[in-house]
Amino acid sequence: MKGLERIGISLETDLLAEFDALIARKGYTNRSEAIRDLIRQDLSAARLDDPNAQAVATVLLVYDHHVTKLADKLLGLQHSHLLETISSLHVHLDHHHCLEVIVLRGSVGQIHRVGDQMVSLKGVRLGRVNLITVKD
Amino acid sequence: MKGLERIGISLETDLLAEFDALIARKGYTNRSEAIRDLIRQDLSAARLDDPNAQAVATVLLVYDHHVTKLADKLLGLQHSHLLETISSLHVHLDHHHCLEVIVLRGSVGQIHRVGDQMVSLKGVRLGRVNLITVKD
Amino acid sequence: MKGLERIGISLETDLLAEFDALIARKGYTNRSEAIRDLIRQDLSAARLDDPNAQAVATVLLVYDHHVTKLADKLLGLQHSHLLETISSLHVHLDHHHCLEVIVLRGSVGQIHRVGDQMVSLKGVRLGRVNLITVKD
Amino acid sequence: MKGLERIGISLETDLLAEFDALIARKGYTNRSEAIRDLIRQDLSAARLDDPNAQAVATVLLVYDHHVTKLADKLLGLQHSHLLETISSLHVHLDHHHCLEVIVLRGSVGQIHRVGDQMVSLKGVRLGRVNLITVKD
Numbered sequence: 442m443k444g445l446e447r448i449g450i451s452l453e454t455d456l457l458a459e460f461d462a463l464i465a466r467k468g469y470t471n472r473s474e475a476i477r478d479l480i481r482q483d484l485s486a487a488r489l490d491d492p493n494a495q496a497v498a499t500v501l502l503v504y505d506h507h508v509t510k511l512a513d514k515l516l517g518l519q520h521s522h523l524l525e526t527i528s529s530l531h532v533h534l535d536h537h538h539c540l541e542v543i544v545l546r547g548s549v550g551q552i553h554r555v556g557d558q559m560v561s562l563k564g565v566r567l568g569r570v571n572l573i574t575v576k577d
Numbered sequence: 578m579k580g581l582e583r584i585g586i587s588l589e590t591d592l593l594a595e596f597d598a599l600i601a602r603k604g605y606t607n608r609s610e611a612i613r614d615l616i617r618q619d620l621s622a623a624r625l626d627d628p629n630a631q632a633v634a635t636v637l638l639v640y641d642h643h644v645t646k647l648a649d650k651l652l653g654l655q656h657s658h659l660l661e662t663i664s665s666l667h668v669h670l671d672h673h674h675c676l677e678v679i680v681l682r683g684s685v686g687q688i689h690r691v692g693d694q695m696v697s698l699k700g701v702r703l704g705r706v707n708l709i710t711v712k713d
Numbered sequence: 714m715k716g717l718e719r720i721g722i723s724l725e726t727d728l729l730a731e732f733d734a735l736i737a738r739k740g741y742t743n744r745s746e747a748i749r750d751l752i753r754q755d756l757s758a759a760r761l762d763d764p765n766a767q768a769v770a771t772v773l774l775v776y777d778h779h780v781t782k783l784a785d786k787l788l789g790l791q792h793s794h795l796l797e798t799i800s801s802l803h804v805h806l807d808h809h810h811c812l813e814v815i816v817l818r819g820s821v822g823q824i825h826r827v828g829d830q831m832v833s834l835k836g837v838r839l840g841r842v843n844l845i846t847v848k849d
Numbered sequence: 850m851k852g853l854e855r856i857g858i859s860l861e862t863d864l865l866a867e868f869d870a871l872i873a874r875k876g877y878t879n880r881s882e883a884i885r886d887l888i889r890q891d892l893s894a895a896r897l898d899d900p901n902a903q904a905v906a907t908v909l910l911v912y913d914h915h916v917t918k919l920a921d922k923l924l925g926l927q928h929s930h931l932l933e934t935i936s937s938l939h940v941h942l943d944h945h946h947c948l949e950v951i952v953l954r955g956s957v958g959q960i961h962r963v964g965d966q967m968v969s970l971k972g973v974r975l976g977r978v979n980l981i982t983v984k985d
Contacts, residue, residue, distance in 0.1 A: 452885060
């Protein structure tokens with residue numbers, strides 16, 4: 442898709458052997474690919490420090506669907522005009538609990554703000570916000 | 578849903594004031610609810626140390642859908658018989674990139690294993706596995 | 714030391730039982746103390762989002778002391794005038810490797826900057842920066 | 850110190866440019882070194898999943914030294930025979946608070962156990978346990 446560059450790095454033999462074993466266990470078939478993934482994760486983490494960076498996030502919520510108005514409030518937050526809610530997915534875990542995964546797109550700062558509000562809603566029992574930055 | 582108990586805790590006045598300010602900013606309307614959430618998160622994190630604990634997880638993947646056979650391999654992993662794939666959600670990010678959120682249920686150890694394999698597939702550019710433990 | 718306030722919270726019986734078991738395993742003799750600790754950690758984590766908040770940090774470095782000038786460079790960074798280096802502790806791990814723990818005080822932003830520079834010095838094999846915010 | 854191997858990896862040009870900018874900001878003068886550090890961190894994190902792996906840890910504690918017997922209890926835990934306490938460092942933060950950094954060596958599982966007990970002592974206001982695995 443883009444131009445490729447080839448770079449060389451030198452590594453201690455035993456470090457390389459341990460790395461090869463780790464990535465084989467994880468399922469990599471290719472060392473280059475594993476190193477590229479480390480670099481991408483490092484860059485993605487660094488970008489998250491900037492509240493204005495663009496990101497995609499999943500908000501993972503476990504909630505009690507018997508709590509009245511919770512679903513409405515969640516929908517309201519998803520339609521707040523600051524953020525673009527791309528999609529959401531709903532799973533029935535048991536008689537009381539639902540799992541909802543909401544995919545948001547927006548700035549890192551806005552996602553944290555809206556994510557915190559979702560997690561703090563009455564009836565939400567566990568919540569987790571996870572961001573991945575995307576290059577524009 | 579279950580029996581409720583009322584407990585009392587004593588806190589330094591200034592600690593309480595700072596906590597009240599933080600939870601108001603996060604959107605809590607109720608201090609009890611905020612403390613319950615801290616307790617639930619603490620318990621959920623502790624349970625994740627046990628590879629046999631039951632969990633629900635989202636695997637968040639950004640991948641290049643032009644890479645051949647990637648979608649097939651991802652589907653194959655979702656249908657591996659060790660884990661129950663509950664659902665998945667697919668979003669087109671741009672001409673090259675897709676976001677896929679896969680919801681898995683299983684033991685903590687199995688989820689980590691399958692999650693690592695998904696993240697390490699050729700063509701997956703960024704991946705993140707997030708677990709929430711659930712009481713059976 | 715400061716005024717104390719007593720607050721009541723209500724909790725599901727089974728949640729409370731699981732929490733009591735967890736904190737007993739961790740060594741707490743007192744439920745109030747365990748909840749106060751959760752609140753303090755939550756506040757400390759929230760304060761770390763502000764690059765201007767005051768913090769104390771440990772920089773944990775494993776390095777090869779045969780690499781020339783590394784010790785000098787580390788000392789130089791510790792005496793950079795932006796930060797107050799409170800103290801440091803040096804441990805010989807084996808023939809090649811030293812562990813150095815450097816305690817810094819300053820703003821969250823400055824600590825991250827100097828910590829990154831320490832971790833990236835040639836000869837440093839592993840590094841980790843950990844911050845705890847302190848109320849002034 | 851050990852044998853060195855040279856490997857080649859191919860990377861998208863724009864990914865490489867962004868990585869070069871990030872590592873320059875962190876203070877790296879050498880791309881090979883930055884990639885080796887990513888690999889070492891990845892290996893160290895993977896080793897921490899094994900409770901029997903050998904590790905070095907810092908326990909960072911902020912505590913109120915007016916709480917009676919706390920110092921004695923901390924010393925007692927440091928001399929528990931399961932772990933080797935290498936060293937500790939004590940800093941006076943203000944009239945009430947001390948910072949103590951305790952360096953422990955032992956298995957990952959033992960360090961977590963003893964670290965939890967230190968953090969849960971009455972009078973300890975904030976605590977953080979950080980591990981780095983070491984190759985034997």
